[in-house]
């Protein structure tokens with residue numbers, strides 16, 4: 001059915017990422033907006049765009065003035081303030097306006113990777129052992145090396161480089177200090193799993209389905225850590241970018257496929273529940289699969305994992321976007 005749809009997003013503005021030369025990750029939202037707008041028009045919907053800038057009370061008035069059947073939510077939070085991401089779905093819920101993707105409680109939870117891992121740890125869905133460490137409690141460290149040290153509350157591989165893999169206490173201390181200084185939060189220290197890396201997009205509400213799975217395939221010199229670093233995602237020409245390929249559908253056996261899909265679906269049911277999310281997963285050295293990260297409302301621009309996966313499922317991009325709208329209206 002033809003709908004009036006507003007595409008709501010954060011207008012990119014200068015932020016703390018500019019200094020770190022990390023603005024590319026931030027500008028990505030505009031690719032998604034353009035592609036989603038076009039797809040919605042192709043599907044016959046009446047589309048308007050609503051870019052939001054701070055302060056939120058002004059943005060809120062704009063949301064309240066909407067006269068639409070559904071909002072396509074591409075709002076990732078105001079630039080440099082990821083914690084504001086939840087304000088849009090929260091406000092739309094209050095206003096009784098339907099929106100695509102995940103609930104605000106899920107987006108809030110996922111802002112803290114450690115909080116998501118706590119939920120997983122209480123379930124049967126495996127996730128690597130972890131600790132949140134800062135310089136003043138480093139002596140509490142009790143995991144086995146090697147470990148990876150990540151920001152607790154960032155995404156898009158911000159703060160992830162070859163140095164994130166630590167094999168001894170000195171490099172652990174160095175990386176925890178780096179994370180604390182750069183991101184003003186404790187560091188998430190996790191046992192490092194060196195096996196195959198996959199991701200899967202799960203979509204649904206009470207019923208959910210998994211799109212074809214992607215594998216991150218590394219062809220890097222042996223001494224270079226197999227990690228999807230910031231360079232691998234965002235810096236064409238860098239050794240990491242050139243040495244990292246995404247293969248979709250992943251070359252896996254039928255039973256591996258079943259197990260990966262089941263693990264992704266279990267994590268979706270447990271943590272997300274409705275909308276769409278990408279599950280980042282990795283095997284350990286003996287092939288046991290773990291959930292590395294749960295990404296509610298992942299990037300769906302053409303060229304990203306989710307778009308590639310929907311294509312592998314035989315959908316056009318417009319059909320994929322249409323599916324997301326259907327789930328919102330369900």
Ligand SMILES: Nc1ncnc2c1ncn2[C@@H]1O[C@H](COP(=O)(O)OP(=O)(O)O)[C@@H](O)[C@H]1O
Pocket residue numbers: 128148150154155156157158160190191192193194197226227228229280282292293
């Ligand atoms: N415990 C881990 N073991 C092995 N590799 C990891 C682990 N955690 C993260 N990585 C690597 O770092 C990348 C980024 O980590 P992730 O937790 O997905 O954060 P982001 O939000 O930046 O995507 C992953 O895609 C993976 O390559």
Ligand SMILES: [Mg+2]
Pocket residue numbers: 156280293
């Ligand atoms: Mg990830």
